[in-house]
Amino acid sequence: MAKVEKLLQGNEAVVEGAIAAGCRFYAGYPITPSTEIAERMAWRLPQVGGIFIQMEDELASIAAVIGASLAGAKAMTATSGPGFSLMQENIGFACEAEVPCVVVDVMRGGPSTGLPTMPSQGDVMQARWGTHGDHPVIVLSASSVPECFWMTVRAFNLSEKYRTPVILLLDEVVGHMREKVVLPDPKDVEVVDRPRPTMPPEWYIPYADTPSGVPPMAPFGEGYRYHVTGLIHDVRGFPTSRPDEIGPFMERLFRKISANFPEIHLSEEFETSDAEVVVIAYGCVARSAKRAVKEARERGIKAGLLKLLTLWPFERPAVERLAEKAKVLLVPEMNMGQISREVKRVNQGRSRVVTLNKVDGTLITPGEIVEKMEEALG
Amino acid sequence: MREITRLIHKYLRHDKKFPHIWCPGCGNGIVLGSLIRAVDKMGLSKDEVVLVSGIGCSGRMPVYVDFNTLHTTHGRALAFATGIKLVKPQLKVIVVMGDGDALAIGGNHFIHAARRNVDLAAIIINNHIYGMTGGQFSPTTPYGMRATTAPYRNIEHELKIAELAATAGAAFVGRSTVYHVKLLDNLIERAIEKKGFGVVEVMSPCPVQYGRLNRLGDAVKMMEWQRDNTISVEKAKELPPEELEGKLVIGVLVERDLPIYQEEYEKIVERARGSGAAL
Structure with missing residues (x-):
């Protein structure tokens, strides 16, 4: 097709x-x-x-x-x-x-x-x-x-x-x-399937650590009989309360995401190379923000956009890099400031983080973002 | 006896997670024995059985047996099992729950699983109490009984599990006690075999929590009560209602052939594919 x-x-x-x-x-x-x-x-x-x-x-x-x-x-x-x-x-x-x-x-x-x-x-x-x-x-x-x-x-x-x-x-x-x-x-369309065990069932250890931190997963009913539980479990899947098993399990759970961050994070940049004010936005607000950047450029404001496509784990590298150069990081959000808290945490005083929050059920418009840019740049 | 023990050991994960967590006198082990005998008698392979549980004392049952096993969240076992069964209809999916698990936090899922008639077997171990958390009253604790959260006696009325399952539309409903173990073996086998949603309610003693709080005696006393206060479905039919007062009716309460969800869904797939309404 x-x-x-x-x-x-x-x-x-x-x-x-x-x-x-x-x-x-x-x-x-x-x-x-x-x-x-x-x-x-x-x-x-x-x-x-x-x-x-x-x-x-x-x-x-x-x-x-x-x-x-x-x-x-x-x-x-x-x-x-x-x-x-x-x-x-x-x-x-x-x-x-x-x-x-x-x-x-x-x-x-x-x-x-x-x-x-x-x-x-x-x-x-x-x-x-x-x-x-x-x-x-x-x-x-x-x-x-x-x-x-x-x-x-x-x-x-x-x-x-x-x-x-x-x-x-x-x-x-x-x-x-x-x-x-x-x-x-x-x-x-590139399609990824879960890792499956290649070893025979008697060698299968369902929650064993691997280089990627992700153990192969056997579907039920194909000869790999094992236990699945919401309790903290050992490598065989059985409940455990042994600190020497709990610690490595939790560590692996986090490591499989953090160690693979380069592949998980995703964002797009628009006009950020010389930007003095970088808008950080996602969802429908990113659309308004892109338009706002264009309008601001027409008015001579060096504006750029960082559009977040992966929200968590947070896009730390790009925000850090942009914070080094920009005077202002502007975070418009249709909430009272959720991603902006994360931006402030990563910013560490490098740049000035300005928020634009709206919770009245209406969109943040490009005009509102441009206005906030002008106000922030003085 | 030795043979029965040997049979049970064939199915246990004996090298892994024993001793079990159940108290002395608990009926859960008897239910597990019945389940194993039923599976063995039906000649099912370990690979084709999935045992799913919720939270509570009964929730620990899957960990001990060498099937595909899943210990889910409180009350949600039937919903997890529905997902498994629809994806792999060739598997025998058995769900074991307690009275609080199936009827309180999971009550909504229970009636809808019965109504929907997905081909699952649900075993509900009814010990009238939340055992694992230390003896709080459950939806099946009878009126007037004591629990740690009903220190002045329970003022709520008991929900009848088997009757609820029948009303909600289950294809098979049976009730037994752990004393009537041969009946229990048979009911579990029939619930697994039955096409559609099969329910087995098992009355089970909890001498450590429910029995102690209500001075019902030890496990033996509580099982003697089961022996002396039950009546078969067949005998009950012959007796006037006043003579059934205080008696627990055991046996097959409902067996009916109803269209099962998977078969109905297959017809939908055929229709959708036949219509040529692709992308």
């Missing part, structure tokens, strides 16, 4: 990206503004022999996804803030038991039921720290419909490669807006 051009919503592009990446299992529960993902999955997955199931709630949805992944399928779910909160316990299970899965959170405004149909970026820290206990996690974002496609592919690939849940954060604008997207020929 050749590539095709489509006019799709961000949510619909997520589905096409997932299927291209090999996703064959979706379990979900309806919630605005993510529901189109479930609807399109219900239509598309049976066509490719995949499984769609609507579960009784988000707790069950993420649980079924993890079960499906343990049985060998690439699996995902999608939700919004309230459902994302309900999924947190089992996202931790997937971290602990190292089960690949993808969770898309199309963010809505506010805490609690909040603003179901209005955009926000309020879940950045929940995506990082939502589940209890110390844990590593990979969080991606997208700012356009084509990016929804490609970042979903990337979410699956990273999840499979590192045996970890990957969260894709979208906002209501990106999820619902329609844009032209070129759906590639499936054979042009």
Whole structure:
């Protein structure tokens, strides 16, 4: 099949990206503004022999996804803030038991039921720290419909490669807006599958350390009988309370993400080489920011943009480098300042970090960003 | 006896994680024995069995047996099992839960698993108490009994597990006690064999928590109670309701042929592929 051009919503592009990446299992529960993902999955997955199931709630949805992944399928779910909160316990299970899965959170405004149909970026820290206990996690974002496609592919690939849940954060604008997207020929999509054991079952140690920190994963029912638990476990998967086993396990869990940072992080830069003010943005705000940079340049302001595509682990190298040169790092966000805290932490006084926060359910406009640039540069 | 022991040892991970964590007098080991005998009698290979559990004393069962085993989060075992079964329908997926696990925190999943009729076997060990956390009342603690969170007696009313499963639409529902172990072997086998959602409720003594708090005596006393206060489904049918007062009915409560989820879904796949509505 050749590539095709489509006019799709961000949510619909997520589905096409997932299927291209090999996703064959979706379990979900309806919630605005993510529901189109479930609807399109219900239509598309049976066509490719995949499984769609609507579960009784988000707790069950993420649980079924993890079960499906343990049985060998690439699996995902999608939700919004309230459902994302309900999924947190089992996202931790997937971290602990190292089960690949993808969770898309199309963010809505506010805490609690909040603003179901209005955009926000309020879940950045929940995506990082939502589940209890110390844990590593990979969080991606997208700012356009084509990016929804490609970042979903990337979410699956990273999840499979590192045996970890990957969260894709979208906002209501990106999820619902329609844009032209070129759906590639499936054979042009790079697809990564989880490492599988090559040794016979009697030699298989399911949670043994490896050079990459990622142990090979055997699907249930193929002769590699082992134990999977959310308890801290030894290399064979059995619960342990021995400090000499707990320590190395936790260390490996973090190392497999931190040691592979060069491959996990992803960002794009626009006009940053001589920029005095660098805007750091993600999601729909990155679109306004790009326009703002162009307008600012027309007015003679040396502005640039760092667009974050991997939110966690945080894009430290690029922020450090830009902070060395720029006078101002401007962080516009549709929350009270979540990524900006991380920017300040990395900045360490090199540059001046200015925030622009909006939580009234409306977009941050290019004009507001330009105005803030002018104000910051004096 | 030696033969039975040898049979059980064939399935245990004896070189790995023993001794087990269960208290003396606990019924969980008897349930595990029944499960193993059922699997053995059915001639299932270890590779094709998946044993899934939630949290609590029963949650530790999978760690001891040499199947594909999964110890999930509290209440969610059936939802994990649903994912496994739909992806690999050829596997026999057995879910073991406690009363708090299946009926309190997991109550929603329990009724929907029964309604959806995914081909799973659910064994619920009902000991009327949260054992692992030290004896708090559960949804099946009878009215008036004591628990550490009901020091002045329980003022809530008990949820009937088997009856709930029947109402929610399970294809097979059976109830036994750990005293009636041959019946238990048989019910577990039939629940696994049954196409659709099969439920076995097992009444099991918890002498250390529930028994002690309610002065019900030791494990032997509690099993004698099971012997003296149960009645078979067949006999119960012949008796008037007043004579069944206080008696526990055991045996096969429901067996019916219902369309199972996987088969219905296969029809959907056929339809979707036949429509030619591709990308």
